[in-house]
Amino acid sequence: GNDMGNDDAIGGNVSKYIVLPTGYCGQPKKGHLLFDACFESGNLGRVDQVSEFEYDLFIRPDTCNPRFRVWFNFTVENVKESQRVIFNIVNFSKTKSLYRDGMAPMVKSTSRPKWQRLPPKNVYYYRCPDHRKNYVMSFAFCFDREEDIYQFAYCYPYTYTRFQHYLDSLQKRNMDYFFREQLGQSVQQRQLDLLTITSPDNLREGAEQKVVFITGRVHPGETPSSFVCQGIIDFLVSQHPIARVLREYLVFKIAPMLNPDGVYLGNYRCSLMGFDLNRHWLDPSPWVHPTLHGVKQLIVQMYNDPKTSLEFYIDIHAHSTMMNGFMYGNIFEDEERFQRQAIFPKLLCQNAEDFSYSSTSFNRDAVKAGTGRRFLGGLLDHTSYCYTLEVSFYSYIISGTTAAVPYTEEAYMKLGRNVARTFLDYYRLNPMVEKVAIPMPRNKEIEVQRRKEKSPPYKHPLLRGPASNYPNGKGDKKSSVNHKDPSTPF
DSSP, X not given: OOOOOOGGGOOSOOOSEEOOOTTXXXXXXXXXXXXXXXXXXXXXXXXXXXXXXXXXXXXOOBTTBTTOOOOOEEEEESOOTTEEEEEEEOOOSOSSOGGGGTOOOEEEETTXXXXXXXXXXXXXXXXXXXXXXXXXXXXXXXXXXXXXXXXEESSOOOOHHHHHHHHXXXXXXXXXXXXXXXXXXXXXXXXXXXXXXXXXXXXXXTOOEEEEEEEEOSSTTOTHHHHHHHHHXXXXXXXXXXHHHHXXXXXXXXXXXXXXXXXXXXXXXXXXXXXXXXXXXXXXXXXXXXXXXHHHHHHHXXXXXXXXXXXXXXXXEEESSOOSEEEEEEOOSOHHHHHHHTHHHHHHHHHOTTBOSTTOEEEOOGGGTTSHHHHHHHHSOTTOEEEEEEEESSEEEOTTOOOEEXXXXXXXXXXXXXXXXXXXXXXXXXXXXXXXXXXXXXXXXXXXXXXXXXXXXXXXXXXHSSOOOSTTOOOOOOOOTTOOOOSOOX
């Protein structure tokens, strides 16, 4: 029971593994638990029964990388009604965890298919002398329905297949402002999808483009990233007046799942071959890091196109020790550029109750040099801003209160919607929303109306504030932090 053995030797997931009491012979009975993680995004490497009620569970390390053991996602069946158990997840690779602050594992079952968090009073996180002083998360649970299959996970799962179905459903709507293409494939031949959301007029040959580039799920266990990303996409393709204005003025390029193999395999941080892709932006290999290579190539190509202004790069992650949503930005010697970089997170903080500007930080740690934010921050010029958007695996604290509000799938998506609408404030496009909303002309009429009212597209002071003295005419990115959005908040 208690001997940990060599957990580095855990190679695969348990498959329909039934735990029988020591010395028991014969057919399994109700209450002899059957564990399984051989399904998409599943992770459970080993089960040891410690006593009649208690089980030690081992996370399967990321493929080809024993260092990362955080994500778990497994099912339990063949339970007895009112059977009480204690599950100890014994080989976490992280010491700090939100489990110390009230986070609890997720559970659902066949008859209750909506994920919910276990009560925090049933969850303990502690350093365990029996397990090489590793940190252990123990939780008590009572099975209540014999026919149900129960599923437990670190956070709300969001699989590659779910993502593909979501994109398929968007494609079927035949929206003339939504484009999906395959930018490449992963090592295991899964699709690297690139979405473009903008008015078709912005894609005419020779049209100038202001591009916002967004990526997600480079770290596969950080599932909230996908919910935030879906919130951004759902908002941008909607008929909301703000979304319609944003499509007229900006080109959104979104690669929502940079590590499809890692997602499929149930890894926490790495790709199939054990690489943390967010440390390889400096020199990604087309063979070893093909998805990263494809995205970097596209960004560099856009950067070199004189008609394209790459305005923003935002990489979406989830954080295992912090509350709220917040951002990481870069440090610049130029004080004015540094101040301008703070504008977007300040505006987002006004739009999203769960976003914390006080947790937002700007750094240039050597360890982060290979990240998308750091690499692109160094490559792109002073009119571009690169951020990592982080959101807590657990909860947010609303300003002026102390109570932690646990995130739901919907709350993650709401943060995505608020990220999207913050671009309206940033570019001071609020007056345009009223014109789109009352009455609601068709896209072509908006375009005609816009051209009548303005000097050439993309040069209007609404977009950039004061006229620019930069030689390339790209304009100045200053914005009013107090600018209020006239639309109804979400």
